[in-house]
Amino acid sequence: MKKLIKYCGISVILFYIAVLSGCATTAVKVFETNESQVKLRSMQTRAFDTIDKQKMMQTVISTMQDLEFVIDKADLTLGSISGSKFLGYAVVTMTVNVRPRSEKQLLVRANAQYGIESVEDVATYQDFFTALEKAIFLTAQQVD
Amino acid sequence: MKKKHLFLKLFFTFLCLGIIGCASIPKGFLKPNEASLEKRQLQMRQYETTDEEQILTAVAGVLQDLGFNLDDSETKLGFVAASKKADATNTGQVFLLAFLGGANAVANADSSQVVKASVITKPSIDGKKIAVRVTFQRIVWNMNGQINRVESINDAEIYQKFYDSLSKAIFLEAHKI
Numbered sequence: 001m002k003k004l005i006k007y008c009g010i011s012v013i014l015f016y017i018a019v020l021s022g023c024a025t026t027a028v029k030v031f032e033t034n035e036s037q038v039k040l041r042s043m044q045t046r047a048f049d050t051i052d053k054q055k056m057m058q059t060v061i062s063t064m065q066d067l068e069f070v071i072d073k074a075d076l077t078l079g080s081i082s083g084s085k086f087l088g089y090a091v092v093t094m095t096v097n098v099r100p101r102s103e104k105q106l107l108v109r110a111n112a113q114y115g116i117e118s119v120e121d122v123a124t125y126q127d128f129f130t131a132l133e134k135a136i137f138l139t140a141q142q143v144d
Numbered sequence: 145m146k147k148k149h150l151f152l153k154l155f156f157t158f159l160c161l162g163i164i165g166c167a168s169i170p171k172g173f174l175k176p177n178e179a180s181l182e183k184r185q186l187q188m189r190q191y192e193t194t195d196e197e198q199i200l201t202a203v204a205g206v207l208q209d210l211g212f213n214l215d216d217s218e219t220k221l222g223f224v225a226a227s228k229k230a231d232a233t234n235t236g237q238v239f240l241l242a243f244l245g246g247a248n249a250v251a252n253a254d255s256s257q258v259v260k261a262s263v264i265t266k267p268s269i270d271g272k273k274i275a276v277r278v279t280f281q282r283i284v285w286n287m288n289g290q291i292n293r294v295e296s297i298n299d300a301e302i303y304q305k306f307y308d309s310l311s312k313a314i315f316l317e318a319h320k321i
Contacts, residue, residue: 057221058266062277065187066180068296070279071262073216074223083262086281086294087173094174114169121169128174 035120043122045109046129046140047101056106059136060096090115186300188277189307196222196265199274202313203263209309212261222265232257232284255287278306
């Protein structure tokens with residue numbers, strides 16, 4: 001009997017630990033990224049020598065459509081475009097932001113998610129900007 | 145001896161967890177492939193007009209004619225998004241599942257779907273035409289309410305039907321690009 005109570009006690013404690021640690025970690029995970037903020041920003045951002053925001057956004061939309069994205073949201077004032085595409089069973093969502101950088105340049109930032117994971121791969125973003133460059137006939141410049 | 149066994153088991157469990165954690169995002173999914181030009185031809189038409197607003201109004205009207213509800217739009221970018229819930233029951237599939245797995249398996253058959261449409265209009269490079277590009281996606285649920293399938297729709301007939309309705313709506317002949 002004593003043994004049984006002991007085991008029950010231990011399992012209750014283990015259960016509490018599991019529940020409590022579960023709560024703590026998932027809430028913290030909301031802002032979790034693997035890469036540093038600076039590195040992430042640099043791989044997701046490029047500058048272009050144009051100030052035509054509308055044309056840039058239309059080109060971003062065309063590029064995303066060529067990449068099989070369906071555009072879900074777009075807003076000229078905010079300069080944001082969101083789209084999604086299906087890869088097998090996974091959903092890829094991407095948001096692209098266009099904003100002025102100076103009087104001569106626009107800044108384009110793309111961030112993609114694959115399922116529940118953020119895409120933090122340099123080559124993947126480079127692919128997108130290469131496609132965008134070709135569509136708008138301008139060079140994508142790395143931003144420090 | 146038993147302790148060693150337990151240790152090995154634990155070791156393998158963690159190894160498996162580690163591997164699952166690493167099984168990650170495929171590369172190159174933001175690279176244009178050869179199929180994209182074909183898809184563009186399927187999804188895109190040009191109209192000989194410069195009145196983008198008229199085209200966009202017609203697009204919204206046609207989507208509603210086809211039973212879609214408008215979800216979002218941004219006129220300045222020539223953008224309209226809409227969605228529609230529809231039945232996805234396929235008698236053949238239900239029969240096959242019933243034949244192979246009985247009543248429990250039937251619940252796995254396609255039951256309902258949500259079709260999403262997204263339309264973009266844009267002036268052509270010479271500024272004399274308006275290009276319209278529509279893309280369709282669908283999510284299919286089974287009778288248990290679980291997602292069976294997610295896919296882009298690449299059926300030429302569906303795109304043709306959309307543009308037939310649109311052409312009628314704007315009384316203009318659609319020119320294939």
